[in-house]
Amino acid sequence: MTPEMFAQGAKRLQDYQQRLANESVTESGGRAASYGRLHDAGALDLTHGRILYLEDVHVSFDGFKAINGLSLDIAPGELRCIIGPNGAGKTTMMDIITGKTRPDRGQVYFGSTIDLRRHNEPEIAQLGIGRKFQKPTVFEHLTVYENLELALKTHKGVLASMRFRIDGASADRLSEVLATIHLREAVTRLAGELSHGQKQWLEIGMLLMQDPKLLLLDEPVAGMTDHETERTAELFLRLKGQHSLMVVEHDMAFIAAIAETVTVLSEGRVLAEGTLAQVQSDERVIEVYLGR
Ligand SMILES: Nc1ncnc2c1ncn2[C@@H]1O[C@H](COP(=O)(O)OP(=O)(O)O)[C@@H](O)[C@H]1O
Numbered sequence: 001m002t003p004e005m006f007a008q009g010a011k012r013l014q015d016y017q018q019r020l021a022n023e024s025v026t027e028s029g030g031r032a033a034s035y036g037r038l039h040d041a042g043a044l045d046l047t048h049g050r051i052l053y054l055e056d057v058h059v060s061f062d063g064f065k066a067i068n069g070l071s072l073d074i075a076p077g078e079l080r081c082i083i084g085p086n087g088a089g090k091t092t093m094m095d096i097i098t099g100k101t102r103p104d105r106g107q108v109y110f111g112s113t114i115d116l117r118r119h120n121e122p123e124i125a126q127l128g129i130g131r132k133f134q135k136p137t138v139f140e141h142l143t144v145y146e147n148l149e150l151a152l153k154t155h156k157g158v159l160a161s162m163r164f165r166i167d168g169a170s171a172d173r174l175s176e177v178l179a180t181i182h183l184r185e186a187v188t189r190l191a192g193e194l195s196h197g198q199k200q201w202l203e204i205g206m207l208l209m210q211d212p213k214l215l216l217l218d219e220p221v222a223g224m225t226d227h228e229t230e231r232t233a234e235l236f237l238r239l240k241g242q243h244s245l246m247v248v249e250h251d252m253a254f255i256a257a258i259a260e261t262v263t264v265l266s267e268g269r270v271l272a273e274g275t276l277a278q279v280q281s282d283e284r285v286i287e288v289y290l291g292r
């Protein structure tokens with residue numbers, strides 16, 4: 001950080017606060033007007049009604065079958081909950097979708113035509129799949145605003161980010177994301193000063209700046225207070241529809257608050273799928289949770 005960068009940052013912040021002030025006196029025109037698309041990740045073919053499609057996926061680590069015949073699909077705009085005991089393969093499944101782990105065999109498609117096995121991690125992020133790891137990974141020494149701005153730059157690649165200046169559409173989006181993640185009041189605070197829950201929201205906001213079509217969230221409410229957990233449930237309910245979400249979580253009160261379809265993973269494959277009430281009354285599910 002050089003003094004020039006600090007000065008630029010201060011100027012940006014001032015411009016931004018001016019924009020917020022202006023915005024509060026004029027009706028913004030609603031979500032559709034302000035959610036300018038920042039990039040077109042290419043045509044995602046949703047004609048078959050699926051945004052994500054996994055079929056008979058297998059992954060072994062030194063002979064151990066972590067994923068063993070996993071088949072699953074998600075509809076556009078769906079909020080899918082994934083539960084299952086430790087070691088069921090939930091995180092490994094996300095590693096496969098995001099290109100971190102290569103499946104030994106099976107199909108992994110984004111829409112009907114994009115074969116995710118042919119893409120690496122940065123390409124998959126560019127295609128519109130955002131991932132939230134369990135631990136918050138925000139830049140503690142930057143403000144909330146700067147973190148969100150950086151998320152936008154990072155997504156544009158190194159060369160584009162050097163030329164990058166936040167434009168009107170991006171500024172509108174930043175403002176909208178700030179409201180969505182409940183951090184409007186905290187815009188000038190350092191990320192390092194936020195509560196654990198607020199840091200998680202900020203990281204979700206950083207993902208939202210990239211306008212992902214599919215969001216993968218691994219144990220997003222772990223370590224949150226009850227109040228933060230409730231607000232996160234509201235947040236996810238608001239995001240579904242515009243984005244597809246895959247949420248892995250152990251917190252059953254949270255799952256109950258957001259669930260439509262729940263998929264239970266066990267030993268690397270789908271054990272049961274249905275409403276929360278259906279899977280909770282399924283004998284096989286009760287057995288894997290209680291142990292054999
Ligand atoms: N990179 C890896 N190398 C070896 N074993 C792994 C690796 N990643 C995951 N595993 C194993 O695969 C199984 C599934 O792990 P994981 O996907 O983390 O489960 P979950 O997220 O459902 O708790 C576990 O037994 C884990 O130890």
Ligand SMILES: [Mg+2]
Pocket residue numbers: 090091092
């Ligand atoms: Mg896990």
